[in-house]
Amino acid sequence: MSATGGRPSANAALHEGAVDPDPLVQMQRWLDDAYAASVIEPTAMCVSTAGEDGQPSSRIVLARGMTSRGPVFYTSYLSRKGRELARNPRVAAAFYWPELERQVRMTGIAERLSDEDSDAYFATRPRGHQLSAWASEQSEAVADRDILDQRVEDYAARFEGEPVPRPHSWGGFLIVAERVEFWQGCANRMHDRLEYAREGAAWRLRRLQP
Numbered sequence: 001m002s003a004t005g006g007r008p009s010a011n012a013a014l015h016e017g018a019v020d021p022d023p024l025v026q027m028q029r030w031l032d033d034a035y036a037a038s039v040i041e042p043t044a045m046c047v048s049t050a051g052e053d054g055q056p057s058s059r060i061v062l063a064r065g066m067t068s069r070g071p072v073f074y075t076s077y078l079s080r081k082g083r084e085l086a087r088n089p090r091v092a093a094a095f096y097w098p099e100l101e102r103q104v105r106m107t108g109i110a111e112r113l114s115d116e117d118s119d120a121y122f123a124t125r126p127r128g129h130q131l132s133a134w135a136s137e138q139s140e141a142v143a144d145r146d147i148l149d150q151r152v153e154d155y156a157a158r159f160e161g162e163p164v165p166r167p168h169s170w171g172g173f174l175i176v177a178e179r180v181e182f183w184q185g186c187a188n189r190m191h192d193r194l195e196y197a198r199e200g201a202a203w204r205l206r207r208l209q210p
């Protein structure tokens, strides 16, 4: 840890002239900084979806890639978030890197990845994770843990000696970012906030009050 207790120095302040004109490039820079600062789970993001009644719900997922349009995460399409996104693809996400006093939040539209892309990612997962994806009906109630453990064993037997295929109900979402805000903690709570909003093919940048 540095003499400043791991806190960013004053030159970590966010300047309009120093950030990339593309927020997804800037996002990758901050992600790289989070890795360099040994943040635990730097790709963890809080994803919020809304139900039919407008009720939001949030959960942490891991961003498994940062594309030029936004982050990608993987989940069950039949989970609560999967079902909510199928009906209403408007989504919000937030990253927090406490060691760097940084937050990124974004809003956008969730798009399902192609089957080919989800297959390719699923194939890279450890076998145990793949079997769990088959065994868990994510977000559904279950009477006890034993039922789940038994299902894992059943699928292990079913796929013995062969690659585990991706369940059709499991795959990726790309969050196509429309608004991205970078927040840098500063002294005396006079924090820096720079917000990008998509305007056609370009991004408009403005400073928000802390």
Ligand SMILES: Cc1cc2nc3c(=O)[nH]c(=O)nc-3n(C[C@H](O)[C@H](O)[C@H](O)COP(=O)(O)O)c2cc1C
Residues within 6 Å of the ligand: 041, 044, 057, 058, 059, 060, 061, 062, 063, 073, 074, 075, 076, 079, 080, 081, 082, 138, 139
């Ligand atoms: C650090 C962390 C990482 C997680 N990563 C994922 C993930 O990548 N995909 C996922 O479906 N759930 C992930 N989860 C579990 C979710 O937070 C959540 O419990 C689950 O997806 C069910 O959410 P839902 O019922 O709202 O759909 C993660 C949880 C934590 C704490």
